[in-house]
Structure formats: C-alpha cells, structure tokens
Amino acid sequence: MSKTQKTGTSLLRSLLNAWSWLFLVLILGFFEIYAQLEAGNTFLFRAYNLQSIAVASSQILLLALGLTLVIVAGHIDLSIGFTTGLSAVVMALVIRAAGPDAGLLAVILAMLVGVGAAIVVGLVNGWLVAKLDVPSFIGTLGTYGVARGAALIVAGGATVSIRSDEARAFGNGDLLGVPIPVVVAIVLAVGCHYLLTYTKFGVHTYALGANRASVERAGVDVNKLLIKLFVISAVTAGIGGLVYTGRFSAGAANAGEPILLYAVAAVFIGGASLTGGQGTIIGTVIGAIIIAVIQFGLVFTGLPPYWQFVAVGLVIIVAVLVDQSKSKLTGGRV
Amino acid sequence: MSKTQKTGTSLLRSLLNAWSWLFLVLILGFFEIYAQLEAGNTFLFRAYNLQSIAVASSQILLLALGLTLVIVAGHIDLSIGFTTGLSAVVMALVIRAAGPDAGLLAVILAMLVGVGAAIVVGLVNGWLVAKLDVPSFIGTLGTYGVARGAALIVAGGATVSIRSDEARAFGNGDLLGVPIPVVVAIVLAVGCHYLLTYTKFGVHTYALGANRASVERAGVDVNKLLIKLFVISAVTAGIGGLVYTGRFSAGAANAGEPILLYAVAAVFIGGASLTGGQGTIIGTVIGAIIIAVIQFGLVFTGLPPYWQFVAVGLVIIVAVLVDQSKSKLTGGRV
Amino acid sequence: MSALLQVKGLKKRFGGNEAVSNVNFEVNAGECVVLAGDNGAGKSTVIKMISGVYTPTEGEVYFDGNLLTGQSPEGVRNAGIETIYQDLSLADNLDPGLNLYLGREKTKSVMGFTFLDRAQMRKDAAEVMKGLGIVVPDPSAPVRDLSGGQRQAIAIARAIHWKAKLVIMDEPTAALGVPEQREVMALIHRLKEQGVGIILISHNLPDIFAAADRIIVLARGVVGGERRPAETNDEEIVRLMMGATA
Amino acid sequence: MSALLQVKGLKKRFGGNEAVSNVNFEVNAGECVVLAGDNGAGKSTVIKMISGVYTPTEGEVYFDGNLLTGQSPEGVRNAGIETIYQDLSLADNLDPGLNLYLGREKTKSVMGFTFLDRAQMRKDAAEVMKGLGIVVPDPSAPVRDLSGGQRQAIAIARAIHWKAKLVIMDEPTAALGVPEQREVMALIHRLKEQGVGIILISHNLPDIFAAADRIIVLARGVVGGERRPAETNDEEIVRLMMGATA
Amino acid sequence: EDAKDINITLVPGLTTDAFYITMNRGAQAAAQALGITVDFQGAEEFDPVLQTPVLDAVIARGPDAILIAPTDTTQMIEPLRRAHDQGITVVTVDTFIDDGKYQTGSGDGDFPMSYIASDNTGGGRMAARYMAEAIGGEGQVYVSNVRPGISTTDQREEGFKAEMAENYPNVTVLETQYNENDSSLAASQFAAVLARNPDVKGVFGANLFSALGAGNGVEGAGKADDVTVIAFDAPQSIVDNISSGLVDAAIAQHPAEIGYFGVMAAYAVLTGESVPTSIGTGFTVITADNVGDENIAKFIYSE
Numbered sequence A, B: 001m002s003k004t005q006k007t008g009t010s011l012l013r014s015l016l017n018a019w020s021w022l023f024l025v026l027i028l029g030f031f032e033i034y035a036q037l038e039a040g041n042t043f044l045f046r047a048y049n050l051q052s053i054a055v056a057s058s059q060i061l062l063l064a065l066g067l068t069l070v071i072v073a074g075h076i077d078l079s080i081g082f083t084t085g086l087s088a089v090v091m092a093l094v095i096r097a098a099g100p101d102a103g104l105l106a107v108i109l110a111m112l113v114g115v116g117a118a119i120v121v122g123l124v125n126g127w128l129v130a131k132l133d134v135p136s137f138i139g140t141l142g143t144y145g146v147a148r149g150a151a152l153i154v155a156g157g158a159t160v161s162i163r164s165d166e167a168r169a170f171g172n173g174d175l176l177g178v179p180i181p182v183v184v185a186i187v188l189a190v191g192c193h194y195l196l197t198y199t200k201f202g203v204h205t206y207a208l209g210a211n212r213a214s215v216e217r218a219g220v221d222v223n224k225l226l227i228k229l230f231v232i233s234a235v236t237a238g239i240g241g242l243v244y245t246g247r248f249s250a251g252a253a254n255a256g257e258p259i260l261l262y263a264v265a266a267v268f269i270g271g272a273s274l275t276g277g278q279g280t281i282i283g284t285v286i287g288a289i290i291i292a293v294i295q296f297g298l299v300f301t302g303l304p305p306y307w308q309f310v311a312v313g314l315v316i317i318v319a320v321l322v323d324q325s326k327s328k329l330t331g332g333r334v
Numbered sequence C, D: 001m002s003a004l005l006q007v008k009g010l011k012k013r014f015g016g017n018e019a020v021s022n023v024n025f026e027v028n029a030g031e032c033v034v035l036a037g038d039n040g041a042g043k044s045t046v047i048k049m050i051s052g053v054y055t056p057t058e059g060e061v062y063f064d065g066n067l068l069t070g071q072s073p074e075g076v077r078n079a080g081i082e083t084i085y086q087d088l089s090l091a092d093n094l095d096p097g098l099n100l101y102l103g104r105e106k107t108k109s110v111m112g113f114t115f116l117d118r119a120q121m122r123k124d125a126a127e128v129m130k131g132l133g134i135v136v137p138d139p140s141a142p143v144r145d146l147s148g149g150q151r152q153a154i155a156i157a158r159a160i161h162w163k164a165k166l167v168i169m170d171e172p173t174a175a176l177g178v179p180e181q182r183e184v185m186a187l188i189h190r191l192k193e194q195g196v197g198i199i200l201i202s203h204n205l206p207d208i209f210a211a212a213d214r215i216i217v218l219a220r221g222v223v224g225g226e227r228r229p230a231e232t233n234d235e236e237i238v239r240l241m242m243g244a245t246a
Numbered sequence E: 001e002d003a004k005d006i007n008i009t010l011v012p013g014l015t016t017d018a019f020y021i022t023m024n025r026g027a028q029a030a031a032q033a034l035g036i037t038v039d040f041q042g043a044e045e046f047d048p049v050l051q052t053p054v055l056d057a058v059i060a061r062g063p064d065a066i067l068i069a070p071t072d073t074t075q076m077i078e079p080l081r082r083a084h085d086q087g088i089t090v091v092t093v094d095t096f097i098d099d100g101k102y103q104t105g106s107g108d109g110d111f112p113m114s115y116i117a118s119d120n121t122g123g124g125r126m127a128a129r130y131m132a133e134a135i136g137g138e139g140q141v142y143v144s145n146v147r148p149g150i151s152t153t154d155q156r157e158e159g160f161k162a163e164m165a166e167n168y169p170n171v172t173v174l175e176t177q178y179n180e181n182d183s184s185l186a187a188s189q190f191a192a193v194l195a196r197n198p199d200v201k202g203v204f205g206a207n208l209f210s211a212l213g214a215g216n217g218v219e220g221a222g223k224a225d226d227v228t229v230i231a232f233d234a235p236q237s238i239v240d241n242i243s244s245g246l247v248d249a250a251i252a253q254h255p256a257e258i259g260y261f262g263v264m265a266a267y268a269v270l271t272g273e274s275v276p277t278s279i280g281t282g283f284t285v286i287t288a289d290n291v292g293d294e295n296i297a298k299f300i301y302s303e
C-alpha cells in the first residue's frame, strides 16, 4: 500500500508535483488539434467553451473540495450528494416563502438557511464518526439516506422551482467574464487550499490520515478535528446546492447525487488515497478540470455515447498513470 | 483509525463475533411484532416473504462476496456493477445467437462465456493495480466506464431480451423450495468463506490489507495475489449477471450498477474497513440480509417512500453501532 | 512536599488478560525513575495510563497534586507531561519539522493571515536533532523515508523540546547509534538538573544504572521491587525481572 | 571455496541523496559479519538491497555463486536467506502463529479439502517464542496487541524457524529484555555452529564484539573499515562510525 | 443552405434507454430521407446536472438545430437559452420546458420551435384506464417507479393517480415504491406490498426496469393470474413478458415517430417553413391479444 504520498506544502511545490497538469495540457492539446484539423474551428480559444468547462468543473469541485479534506484525513463522506440537494431545496423553499418580490436580502437569507441545513448534516456526520466511532463509510451512507429523505420531504417532491432574478444571477451571471459559480469555486478552492496547506488544522488532517495516534498523542482533540472536517465537507457541498438552485432556478433533492462519483474521482485523480494521509486541493482541482474537459471534449468530437464511456474510463486510468510514472522517475518509491 | 479488527478465524468464532446477527434478529422481531399487532398477519412465517428477501439479498451478495475479499486486501472494486451488466448482456447475446430452440447446453455455454467476459474485466483490474500500480479506486473506476461502454456496445443498447426456459428456470426455479439464485449465492458464500478463512490465499489477503510489506517480504507474490483477488471479485459479480439474466429473461447493461452501493454497504456493515485488513464473509452475508430485510420490511410496514430513505439510513447506522458496542464490551479496543 | 507524580493502584485488563495489577510509585521533581522489567511486564501499559492513552481499569494518577486520570492525551500534555512512545507515534507523511511541532505548530502572519512557518520548524528540527547527534539528509522529506534511528531522534526531540515538568521515555535509545545513546544519557542528566522528573523505560542495564535515582522493577504486571542503584546490582535486577519476590 | 554471499559495488540513491555508495563485502558460511554504523549510515538500505526489497542503483549481490540481484523478496527467501527487518514487517492483524508461518502456512487435509492448521501454527509459535524466553498471554490475539519485545520475538522466530543458509538480522535485540537478548546471542552462536551465515546489524558494542567474526563499519554510505574483534576495540569502532578514515 | 450541410443533434434524456435508442432510429430514418446528418449525444442518467454539460458541448459544435428531451421543465430553460442565443434552432421531443407552450410570446421558455411527444401524463392516464378495466374497477394497485425527480416517470405516475382519483373511486392507489432502476429491488418490493396487502390487484411499472421487476415479483408469488402488471414503454423484454403472461399490457409510446417528426420539424424550421408548435404522437396499448399483429409489432422498441 505504500505509494508516493503527497502532502500539502507550498503552492509552488504542489504545482510542480502535480504532473496531472501535464496530462491536462495534453488532452487540451489533443482536442484543439482535433478541432482545427477535423472541424476547422477551435476548442480552446472560445470563451464559451472555456466557460462551459469551467462551470461544469466548478459544480464537481464544490462537492470535491471539502471531500478532499475528509479523504486526506482517512475518511469518506458519501452524504455530500444529498447534502447538496438538501441545501438546494431549502434555499429554494425560503425564496419561495419570501414571495415573488423577494429581493437580494431574501436570497441571501435563503442561502444562509440552505448552508445551515448542510451544516446540520455535517455535524451529525462528525458526531457519528468522532463520538460514536461509526466508520465514516457507514455513517455517511446513513446520513445520505436521511439527507435524501429530508430533502424530498421538505420539498414535498423532487424539485422546488423558483423565480428570482437575484438567484438566477448568482447561478448564471458573471464577474468580469468569469461565471459566478466559477468564482465561488475558486474562492472556496483557495480557502480549502489555505486550510489544508497553511494551517495547523491542515497539518493535523494529514497526520490524522497517516496515523491517528500521532495527532491524538500530540495533544490534538481528534474529535473536534473530525467534526470540523465533516462540517467543511458539508458546507462546500451545501454551497454547491446554492449554485445549483441559482443555475437551474430550482432546488432539486437529487442535485448533487449524480456528480458524487465524479467528485470522488476528482479527489483520487488528484493524488489522494483510500488509506488517507495524502491528497491536495490543487490535485483535486486538476482532477475536476480533467473530468469536465474530457466530458465536454468527447461530446465535442462527436464520439458516440457508448464509446464515450469507454474513453472516459481509459482517460481516468491514463491520468493516474502519468502521475505514477512521475513518482517513479523522481524515485519516490523503490 | 485503529478499530477492533475482524479477521477470519473459525466459522463458530466468526458467528459469535458477528453481533450483527443480534441486530438482524431484532429487526426481524420488530417486523414480526408489527405484522402481528398492526396487520394481524405474519412477516416471518411465510415462505414467500422469506424467499423474496433471500433472493433480494442473494442478488446483493453476489456483488458483495468477491468485493469482500478485495476490501479485506485494502482495495476496492468499483467495476463490479457493470461487470455484472456485461456478463448479463453477454449471456443473453449468446443465448439469442443460439436461436429459440437452444437447449440447456447452449445456456450453459452462454453462462461460461458471460463469466468469461467478467474474468477479462477482473484480469484487467488486477493487471492495472498489480503491475501498473494504479490505485484500485481509479483503476476500477476506469474499468467501470470501459465495462459499461462494452456492455452497451455489444448489446447495441440497454437490454437484450431472451426466451429460454432453461435460463428462466436458472433464475426463477428452486431446489427443494430454495430459490436457485439463493442456492448459487450460498455456494459462492461458502466458497469465499473457505478461501478467506481456511486457505493460505485468505491469510495473505488479510496480511496484504494490514501491511503490504509483511506479505511481500514473507515471500508471497503480491502481484499474483492481487490479480486473483480482482478476478474472484469479477467472477462473483459476473455470476450475479447470469442470475439476473435468468431472473428477468433479459440481460441489462446496468444490471448490477444500482446494487453496487448496497453491496459495498453490506461489506462495511459486515465489519470491513476502508483501510483493509478486516472483514469476513459471514459479516457480509449478514450485512446483505440486513439490507434486504429493511428494504422489504419498510415497504411491508407501509412507511411512506421518502421516510423509507430516512429509515434505511438510520438502520444502517444503528446496525454498525450495535456491532461497535460489542467490541467495546469485549475490550477489543481501549 | 508531595511528589510530582503519584501512581496509585493502577490496574489494566485487556479482555481476559490483566496486563498491569496494582502498581504504585512516585516520581519527584528532578528525579529519574527507571521502570525495568521483562518483555510484556506491563511497562508500556503503565506509562500509557499516565499519558492518557489508556483509561486504567482501576487506580488513579495524580500530577502536581491534581487528579490526572480521565484526562485525554491532550490534557496530560497540556499539564506538562511529554511522552516518547515506544512506537514513536510519528506522522509518517510529514517532515521532521512538522512532527517536532505537531499540535503546537509555529505560525507567522502575512498580511493579516496566519501561515504555518514550515521553514522555521524545519530549521528548528534540524537543530534539535543535531543536538542529539543526528543529521537528516533532506529535512523536507517525510519521516517515513528516514532510518530507524533518525525517526527515534525525532520522537525524542519532540518530547524534550517543550518545557515539560515530567518526561516519560519508553525505550528512547533502542534504535540509536552509540554516540546518540550517549547524547540521550547526557540529556537525561541535564533535564534532571533543571528539575524535570523523568520516567525511563529501558532494557539496557548500564543505562539503567547510569540514569536511575530509583529502579522500579515490574514483573508480570506487579511491582517486583524498588531499589536505589547503589544498593543493588545487575544480577538482582534481572532476578527481580524474572519474578523473584522482593 | 567462494564466499556464501558476495556484495559487489552496491549503491543506492534516493532522489538526490546517495544513501549507500560502493559497498563491498563477503559473508562465509558459519560466519557472523556485523554491519556497524551510526544512524543513517546506510545499514538497513544495504540489507534491503540483499533481501530484494530495494533494487540497487548500481552493483550486484551473489549468493552461493549465483546472481541474486533482480530477485524479488520471494526469490531471495526461496534461495535460503531469511531477514529480520528493523521495522519487523509483521501483519498486525494476524496472530503470532500466522505471522511465524506467513507465506509458508501449515495446512491439514479434511475430507479432501485443505485447511489452514491454525492450532498447530499457534502451538509452534508459542514454542519457538518460549525458546527465546517470551510467553504471549493470548496466542490467538493479533500481534497488534503485543508488547514491543513480544513483537520483535515473533520477527526473530520467523527468521530462524526455517533452515536458512544466511540470516540477516537488523537490530534484532533492540526491543528485547535482558534475558531475551542473551537468548538471541546464544542463538547466533548456535546458528554459526550449524554453518549458517549471519549478517547482524547492532548498535550494542558488547553484542557486536561478542557475536562478530568480522565487523564492517559503514559511515555515510561507505565502508569505513573492516576489523576482526580481536584486532580492535570500542573506541576505534566508534571512531570509524564517526567517519574517521581507516 | 445545402441540405447535406445541415446538422442536427439529438440529445435524449439519457443514452441507455430503449425508448431513446428507438427515437434515434426514427431520427436517423428522417435524416436519411432528407440527406442530412443527425448526431446522437446525451448523458448517462436522466438528470439536468448531467445533461447540461453535454448540451453545452453540443452547442460548442455548432449544430443548426438541437432536438432535445429536456430532463427538467424549469431547470433546462437556462442551458437551452444558451443554444437559442447562439442562433441554434431548438425543438423539444418527449419532454418540454416551461409549460410546453412555445412561441406564444410569454414565459421564460418560449423559444423552442416545436414540441413533439406523446404526453407522459396522458400515457399514465391510459395505463390507469387499462388497469381499472382489467381489475374490474376496484381494488388496490400501486406504482413502481424509479426515483423521485425524473420528470417523465413522475408525470406517468401523476397521470395514473389523477385518472384513478377522477374516474375510478373504488380503486385505491397505494404508496409508490421507488426502485432506483433495480429490477431486483422492484421484485422484492412487490413481495413486500403483497405481504402487507394480500389483495393487491395491480402494479403500474413506470419504466422498463420497474415493470420487469414487478413481473418477476408476481411470478415468484404465483399470482400471474390475479395481479395485473402494466408497463410503460415497450422494449422487446416487456413484449416477451406480455407473451409469457407476466405483464398484461404495455403502454407503447411511438418514439420512432417522435424522432422522425422531430427531425422533420427542425428541418422545416431551418429551411424556412412553418411548423406547428406542438405535435402529439399517440400511444399503442400492447397486450397478449394484439402482440402478434404486425401493425402493433412495429411499435416495439429496438433495444
């Protein structure tokens, strides 16, 4: 099980470490060449394409960011898919309750309540794993069911549609040409990177993933640490729900569930491991972008859908192989 | 991360160890009392109910059995959902190719070819993880996509329906009142239990999950071991596909995919851990039965569907808590 | 004046096995008490009950006059007790600097934001380890890549780096080279001079005699005898370890 | 007659750090060669290149006249070399019996089916460990629950239980109690008498002098000197460890 | 514009469903007839989060028209508006956005040119009528559905329940059971419903896997003669189950027609002709009695 492990160090170091960059550049190059030769147009140099890919990766990323921290700590959070849904539905309900003329304030309030609902799920997860010693896989699978049921029950069905220009602007507007969901994801990514790389909290998270005894005996309150981790995971997923409601003018109980697997994949493509103790936010960001690029790119090339499944599978494997071969080269493992 | 760990010892010991039995008995008792008091009928003492639950658990189990071995070894196999689908579709195609009068022999041949297709996926998984050092999460996520695409491409769509009395008997017949899918699952469970508990292969699997260096340095060919593990996982999943095609007279590419999460949950409810080195077949069997019983029982009690999601979540958590509290009592952990 | 540490009637049962039964002893400030005993005698179990890793089945520990039992390892460490565990308890994926400061990391402030000061911690680690005679080739490599002795040196560095009132050392020199072993012995003397209490676990008879103010011998979970080094000799200690009655 | 083991020009680089540079030595049947050296000198790295755990950056190892380099740990073990690793390399979740027999488990046949003979392996383990002076309270408990010394005894038991031609011991007594250390020293003598070659790594000078036919001192990855015990003394060995030129 | 340069992309609700695969066949037939190309690109599940990025990429390819089965009435408005804004003709098939009334000058989702479908609510109603007749107008029935949140299957359930409530007061519709597209779970759910309500008379399987599972559950209970199973959609496996008596009837949509008319409508728009804003394609009820009929058999979906 001993693999070259990645722990957060400086931004530069992380960047250099992540050869996945190289892979990303390679596939981008491939699609660009394809576009030029086959279709006589461009893949990369169109704001629309870049924006679409960026928005798609940001939706994956919002689930993957907090999850990265949890996975680095040696745990997993399966509940985030439906936490996203719960927060999306709650936000939509509050906006609806505020009536059709609800202004910006109501939307902000709705967002706070939405994230609040997510935080509750995170607290429960943390409490189960920290205090009751429930393995995180099972504990968060349990809250997955509970959050799903809760979202459907409060929504009184699957979706709650809203009409709010403010919410819509939040999901579809842009800031200097950068779509707001992307701005949100960037801000959160920077925050999570800061947490994981530059704070005590981050070091403790890495140590927890490597050897629980090491942090516990060093005098860290591991229970508190675990609860924080699951709350962060729930918060980024919950913010994903807010973005969802804004983008689609509807809160859906299923909002995050279909992308859960992509989020987990992004974290692992980014260098994390099942056993914990490794993984970086930069890696996860690249992982999410790789996934979004290939999904977009394969449709763009017009590959038939079933072949796309095959191609996505292959690209995921190759992405990791590229990363592996680099560890081999640098002698990280012998 | 140090939890009380379970490793295969004798059957009796495993049985005693698994307090999940107790929980299973408790929920069965609950549903029976409910049936008697509320509905004035019986839950447990109707062959049909038991058969239905048994068949549902066996379908989960067929994916969970091989997966247990992989998880004990500290890995994961996400591809099994679509391996099930691939094998189901391939079996259906061979039967269809054999024509409407295809007899038992053709069906047996079809099953062999179906499992053969699954074995190919298992070999690829093993090769990726063992030889190319691809983390199993990513490697099997990749083959998940490939197997899915392959199943859809060979099926030329989502499902391949067949008309074969022999295949149908395999999926729906019974042996002395025991449904054949259940017989198949029992035979495979006994086989996997034997492998994991009574053979060198099983010991090496546990050791691999605890500390790769321990088996490697003890002179075990870990690559071969890994390949075997992934092939076994693919084979039990593939047999799940055969059962599916038999039961529904159709091979569906997504036959196993919705069950994957339940299969993984069964393994973890049964006492396995993300970090490897623990878990038992008995535990997994109980885990699968618990899941099937609550799915059946909640419908039986007439709980509204959204509340069922909540209840399933809660029961999964409690199942593990019961198991935890027992480890606490016996002082396994301090 | 009451003792710095008082251990009263400690007992620990693991399943059916009573690893430690009714252990009592005291440690005074500036004193080095050696816990000696054969493998499996219960030494590590005793010190883990002091440091908060295990909850005793029975008995209490008092430190500075206050009840310590029931505290988490965090509480014990904050009370002023540092421990070098036999298994080192390092975070294998972190570098020596972060391991040294684990739980008490150094930070610096940049534009109002607080950042870990990795460089400083690394430098400090290199320095403390140099004091023990150890040079680590790449101070930014995770400690997983270090040699057995280098790893042990980090665990030692971590315990002595803080102004503790009591330092517990579970076989601290087991993996150390000859010069490093000497450094640790010298270190123990320096700590004693500063009034720090020490509990040392060791299987090395010369070291035991060199460091101890008192030797407490555990045999199969019970205190087989307590001796001052001047009053005893190798043979008697070994006999006590083997369970001869005091 | 050529040597049992020939180590030729071994070199190992980890990233930018050359942990071992051009190490050469031989071990004859019935001979105990001690690898001495300060922490981080490269001792463990050398023996891992022999046992197949690391592939050397340069150099070869010959055993019984055949090239050993390139073999997996499996191949090396099958060739007749047993190794006690410094980190013990135990499977923490298995009992002592299974660890003792790991890779070579005992089986019995019941009605045509082959079953692991757990009971027998447990019994054997208890016996071999008793020979080392160690009694384990619950022989069916995973080795995770054992004391440091008990764990080390299992690693030793595993290496000496098989009829090896060469036994490599990386600090085998570091966690052992006094009587157990003596047992291991006696064991080394018995093995030598049986014609087994031994490579011993140790930081304990008395043990080194008691066991060694030849002492090879490594300093910062290179052989600093080679001495017969009779020709040298503690001081010189320590000086060589510190990198004084031979 | 030259016909062979016209490019239309069909974006189904999901790519792995017989219904949409058959729709694509119809679309390809139209493409061949017109000498244009029709691409098929979609997501793996019926879900707006997954459909949106596919749609975005399709837009990037710059087809002349997009034929889409939007996976949500409100949620797909924004993504589709992006296509519209780029001058791409949008036609919805099978499902619609907003209220489904296009080109009226009102509503956010007014911009698609046409909606071609058999209405799912209507199909649900039809299933209810057939069910009610089959069970003699009274008794307990339930809907076996995939999961909440799929608009098509939700609408079928809605139509089914509405029809029963309005016209068959003696039929009780029990709680819906969600099976996640897992036939095995659907079968076990039937068993559980039967254990609770021994008199259950019928199951409406809202899609292929729901119906397959219900049929299997009924077979296991030996209730093939007492319990009516109605399936929505008619892939071969359902038709086989009708022949063997496990399923009593299937409400077949006409996906090939939808695909065919969809392409025709888009082509018409692109070539400057006018099209109706809504084209209804019908349903065919397939039963054991008519399954052998050639005119009926053509409505069996390709798999």
Ligand SMILES: Nc1ncnc2c1ncn2[C@@H]1O[C@H](COP(=O)(O)OP(=O)(O)OP(=O)(O)O)[C@@H](O)[C@H]1O
Binding pocket: B334, C014, C017, C019, C037, C038, C039, C040, C041, C042, C043, C044, C045, C046, C086, D136, D137, D144, D145, D146, D147, D148, D149, D150, D175, D177
């Ligand atoms: N977590 C545990 N669970 C069960 N038994 C344990 C556990 N920890 C220790 N033991 C048992 O308790 C006894 C005392 O162990 P302890 O580690 O205290 O010994 P020790 O005196 O430190 O020995 P050593 O010198 O070998 O380190 C041993 O027999 C050991 O097997």
Ligand SMILES: Nc1ncnc2c1ncn2[C@@H]1O[C@H](COP(=O)(O)OP(=O)(O)OP(=O)(O)O)[C@@H](O)[C@H]1O
Binding pocket: C136, C137, C144, C145, C146, C147, C148, C149, C150, C175, C177, D014, D017, D019, D037, D038, D039, D040, D041, D042, D043, D044, D045, D046, D086
């Ligand atoms: N896997 C590795 N990756 C990188 N550096 C390593 C690795 N293993 C060892 N080293 C470095 O190589 C050098 C030699 O290590 P080695 O373990 O061989 O020392 P040693 O002589 O056995 O020391 P000790 O007596 O402390 O066990 C050390 O500086 C160590 O940090």
Ligand SMILES: O[C@@H]1[C@@H](O)[C@H](O)OC[C@H]1O
Binding pocket: E013, E017, E019, E046, E094, E146, E150, E152, E153, E206, E207, E208, E233
């Ligand atoms: O008919 C389709 C149904 O079978 C699928 O499950 O969901 C989408 C529908 O349009």
Ligand SMILES: [Mg+2]
Binding pocket: C043, C044, C045, C086, C170, D147, D148, D149
């Ligand atoms: Mg100890």
Ligand SMILES: [Mg+2]
Binding pocket: C147, C148, C149, D043, D044, D045, D086, D170
């Ligand atoms: Mg060493």
